[in-house]
Amino acid sequence: MRVPGGIDRRRLLVAIGGLLVVAGVFVWTQFFREQPAPFFTSDEEHFLYGSVGTEAEQGIPYWIWLVLPRVFPEYLPGPGGYASIGVLARDGHEMPIGLSKVTVGFPRVGINCAMCHAASFRAHADDIPTIYPAAASHQTGEQEYLRFLIRCAEDPRFTASTLLAEIAKNTRLSAVDRLLYRFAIVPGTRRALLRLRDQDAWMHARPDWGRGRIDPFNPVKFGILRQPVDQTIGNSDMMPLWNLARRDGTAYHWDGLSTSLREVVQSSALGDGATRRWMERDFAKWDQTDPRRMSSLRRVMNYIGQLDAPRYPLPVDKTLADAGAPIYVTHCAECHAPEGKRFGAVIPLEEIGTDRHRLDMWTDGAVSAYNQYGNGYSWRFTGFRKTNGYTSVPLDGIWLTAPYLHNGSVPTLAALLEPAERRPRQFWRGLDLFDAEHVGFVSDTADARRVGTPFDVSQPGNSNVGHTYGTTLGPDEKRALLEYLKTL
Ligand code: HEC
Ligand code: HEC
Incomplete structure (x- = not known):
């Protein structure tokens, strides 16, 4: 024994x-x-393709992400794969703009800032689109992307056999990888997407985001901040990210819910799926100056802090624009010119009169939860607050930022200069063809309807009332002001 x-x-x-x-x-x-994220030499490329830490927790396994549009094309709005939901791409890059690829065990695809902050523009129907990094996306359908992934996961054909057969057409996975995909990665991804469906169930009872809009804070509120699910609608238009450093300490976001650029940048990454642990590692490199070593988010912040808005690329009638300049000074400059007394200030809702849903979405509970979310971490937040209105945003590059207002409810600048009852009640968002006469994107043609998503101002959160400045000017004055606005 x-x-x-x-x-x-x-x-x-x-x-x-x-x-x-x-x-x-x-x-x-x-x-x-986790392998180091790919390095991009220019700050612009870092912004368009680089990682902001969203891959580890919220990333989709790269090979699955690649083949889903081919296996389930019927769940996309049209042919062309992810491009059909407005995801942009430039030649010479493996990944589209706004999607980053990092290996965390296996290659994963996450989103970055450019998913929502890059715009496509064509002056004429047969032009190749110009892509403007950091501009407000008016063409991407984030909700469509989310719904596409969820519908794929719900489909009984989301199996290892189907997906591996399609993956085999693109790459030869090793025998070990094939086993991992079969028994762990495919079923795990499916489960994660179905969990996402349950977590996001609240959004499907509310009006659609549509192209170029999201409800940016409710997912954060109900998700990472663990606030009770309420009835609010936070649908808001994307904002452009240029020249942001000059406003540090004032008001960021449509309702001015934060005063700190660093915190807005970092909380944006958290909202997109970065983890607190990733943030801590990234923040440790905040003061490095060598781009190879520095914090990814610091690099993004430096870029959007100093970037100038793009100039209007089409001819401007200079005489007419000169005639518009004094009209701008009289009616708009107080709030919108950098030297104006109320530039970047929060204008109370009663005064500005636009839709109130986005403002009400941001609650006192969310403020204190976000200000505590980083407790114990070196990057902790203190700048979140509750306000009573909307920010008088800068208007540089405003020609590229249609549709207008925080909920994207007014398709063109010309329409914004009309009283609310004469602004379009229905239009389509997402087509990148420019309308130089009204200043905005073409939003009510057969093409606009085919490519875009419908916007109906009678839905909650979509009201186009308020901001009546300039609406009583005469037609000639409006034309002059419009021409001047192109030059900002
Ligand atoms: C899924 C879409 C999406 C992604 C991804 C995204 N944003 Fe945004 N961003 C928005 C929307 C929508 C707003 C306006 C939100 C609001 O206030 O209602 C916004 C607002 C901002 C603002 C405020 C701008 C101003 O003038 O006040 C900053 C700064 C910003 N984002 C930075 C970032 C950074 C940095 C990243 C990447 C780490 C990022 N965003 C990723 C959608 C996005
Ligand atoms: C009292 C301050 C104030 C005045 C005066 C004012 N605005 Fe505004 N403006 C705002 C505020 C606040 C917003 C954001 C409102 C919202 O989105 O709900 C805004 C939004 C805008 C937007 C939309 C920005 C975007 O990115 O969608 C445009 C364009 C604009 N204003 C143009 C003008 C013009 C042109 C004039 C003069 C005829 C003018 N504004 C006068 C406060 C003002």
Whole structure:
């Protein structure tokens, strides 16, 4: 009889322990080992393609992401894969704009700032689109992207066999990888997407976001800040990200809910799926100056802090614009010119009179939860607050920022200079063809209806009332003001 705890037993334990260590290392390298994110030499490319830490937790396995549009094209609004939901791409890059690829165990695809902050523009129907980095996206359908992924996961064909067969047309995965995909990664992705469906169930009972809009804060409120699900609608238009440093300490976001550019940048990454741990690692490199070593978000912040708005690319009638300048000074400059007394200030809702839903979405509970969310971390937040109105945003590059107002309810600048009852009640968002006469994107043609998503001002959160400045000017004055606005 062997003595319990004798030599053989010890050997066995050592052997088992060794196996566990090997298995642990295997699992860790296959699932969690994070390789450095790809480096991009220019700040612009870093902004368009770089990682803001969203891949590890919220990323989709790259090979699955790549083949989904081919396996389930019927869940996209049209042909062309992800481009059909307005995702932009430039030649010479593996990934589209706004989507980053990082290996965390296996290659994963997350989103970055350019998913919502890059715009496509064509002056004429047969032009190749110009892509403006950091401009407000008016063409991407974030909700459509989300719904596409969820519908794929709900489909009984979302199986390892179907997906691996399609993946095999693109790459030869190793035998180990194929096993991992079959038994862990495919079923795990499916489960994660179905969980996402349940978490996001609240949004499907509210008006659609449509192209170029999201409800940016409710997912954060109900998700990471664990606020109770309420009835609010936070649908808001994307904002352009240029020249932001000059406003540090004043008001960011449509309702001015934060005063700190650093915190807005970091909370945007958290909202997109970065984790607090990633943020802590990134923030440790905040003061590095070598782009290879510095914090990814600091690099983004430097870029959007100093970037100038793009100039209007089409001819401007200079005489007419000159005639518009004094009209701007009289009616608009107080709030919108950088030297204006109320530039970047929060204008109370009663005064501005636009739709109130977005403002009411941001609650006192959310403010204190967000200001505590980073407690114990070196990047902690203190700048979130509750306001009573909307920010008088800068108007540089305003020619490229249609549709207008915080909820994107007015398709063109010309329409914004009309009283609310004469502004369009229905139009389509998402076509990138420019309308130089009214200043905005073409929003009510057969093409606009085919490419875009409908916008109905009678839905909650979509009202186009308020901001009546300039609406009583005469037709000639309006034309002159419009021409001047192109030059900002
Ligand atoms: C999924 C879409 C989406 C992504 C991704 C996104 N944003 Fe935004 N961003 C928005 C929307 C929408 C707003 C306006 C929100 C509001 O106030 O209602 C906004 C507003 C902002 C503002 C405020 C601008 C101003 O003038 O006040 C900043 C700064 C900003 N985003 C930075 C970022 C950064 C940095 C990233 C990446 C880390 C990012 N955003 C990622 C949609 C997005
Ligand atoms: C009392 C301050 C004030 C005055 C005066 C004012 N605005 Fe505004 N403006 C705002 C505020 C606040 C918003 C944001 C309102 C919202 O989105 O709900 C805004 C939004 C805008 C937008 C939309 C910005 C975007 O990115 O969608 C445009 C364009 C604009 N104003 C143009 C003008 C013009 C042109 C004039 C003069 C005829 C003018 N404004 C006068 C406060 C003002």
